[in-house]
Amino acid sequence: MLRTDFLHLSDCFNAQKSTVRVPDIDPKYKIAVLASKQDHCLFDLLHRWQEGRLPVDIHCVISNHDRPVDNHVMRFLKRHEIPYHYLPTTSGNKREQEILELIEGTDFVVLARYMQVMSESFLKSYGKDIINIHHGLLPSFKGGSPSRQVLKLLHL
Secondary structure, three states: OOHHHHHHHHHHHHHHOOOOOOOOOOEEEEEEEEEEOHHHHHHHHHHHHHHOOOOEEEEEEEEEEOOOOOOOHHHHHHHHOOOOOEEEEEEOOOOHHHHHHOOOOOOEEEEEOOOOOOOOOHHHHHEEEEEEEOOOOOOOOOOHHHHHHHHHHHOO
């Protein structure tokens, strides 16, 4: 009966694949997190993970911005023994090959406000899901400053 219900749902949404997971029973996905300068998306993800609301194993955090050792995120990562990799990028070198090496063996990648556009080559080479949580509440406003766009729209 449950299988039939899920098949019906997948037909309704034209889904190619549906996966049902039971977090307390299933093995945890191994993820890598890519983050840029601002910490709020990364810290929210880490906080949810710590509370048990995000049943994953965090393989590593990769950032194109260095963080001070006494930063709250860095203290959190050290306390939980989650590796942090600082890979500074330029417009000519987004360090994609190095990132691919660091995320090898993960089940998916989370972009926690990672302010770089990943190339088609990177996406094909990785070949797995990548979830972008940047500006999740403002999907209609594209670009680097959607909050300003909203305020401008509202004349604030």
